[in-house]
Amino acid sequence: MKEIPGDLSFLKSHEWVRVEDDGTATIGISDHAQGLLGDLVYVELPNVGDMAKAGTAAAVVESVKAASDVYSPVSGEIVAVNDDLADKPETINEDAYGEGWMFVVKLSDRDELKDLVDPDAYAEMIENEED
Template sequence: MSEIPGDLKFMKSHEWARVEDNGTVTVGISEHAQGLLGDLVYVELPNVGDTAQAGQAAAVVESVKAASDVYSPVSGEIVAVNEALADKPETINEDAYGDGWIFVVKLTNREELEELLDPDAYAEAIENEED
């Protein structure tokens, strides 16, 4: 299993959230999720200015195997999207926790972060999934 960065929070549905210094939250899908999906061929990004709701679909990633919703871990306004993914969706396969980020949310409810899994709990969730 790949290394899970310690500064991230996770959803059971394999999205990660990184709280940035300016209070925004960068969102992507985990290394584990991109591995399950296989080679990504398309990413449907949300629009800047859209409102994200915690636990609701905000984007879609499509691989040669399947299309999968990407859920927002937090609520707020989408303030940035990773336009580079339109031309190079495989960036998520190559660098899920770095250049493969999908969108950024201006957080409206910090308490939602408390409901997310820390890296250890996420690693445990993955292990239980594989049993």
């Protein structure tokens, strides 16, 4: 398993969020999730200007195995999407915590961050899943 960056928080459904200095939050799926899905072949991203709501589906990833909703860990306006994923969805497989980011949300409620799990708790959770 790849090292989990210490600056991330996670939903139990395997989405990560990195809060940036400008009050935005970058969101993607975990390395563990992309590993379970296998080779990604398609990504459907939200539109800039859409509103994301914490805990609701905001994007879809499709692999050779299955299609899966991607839930937003936080609420707010979508201010950027990773258009590169349209031509190269496998970027998520290659670099889930870096170039494989999916979308950016301008946070509307920072308190929602308290409901997320930290990297250590997330690592423990996925370790227990594998038992």
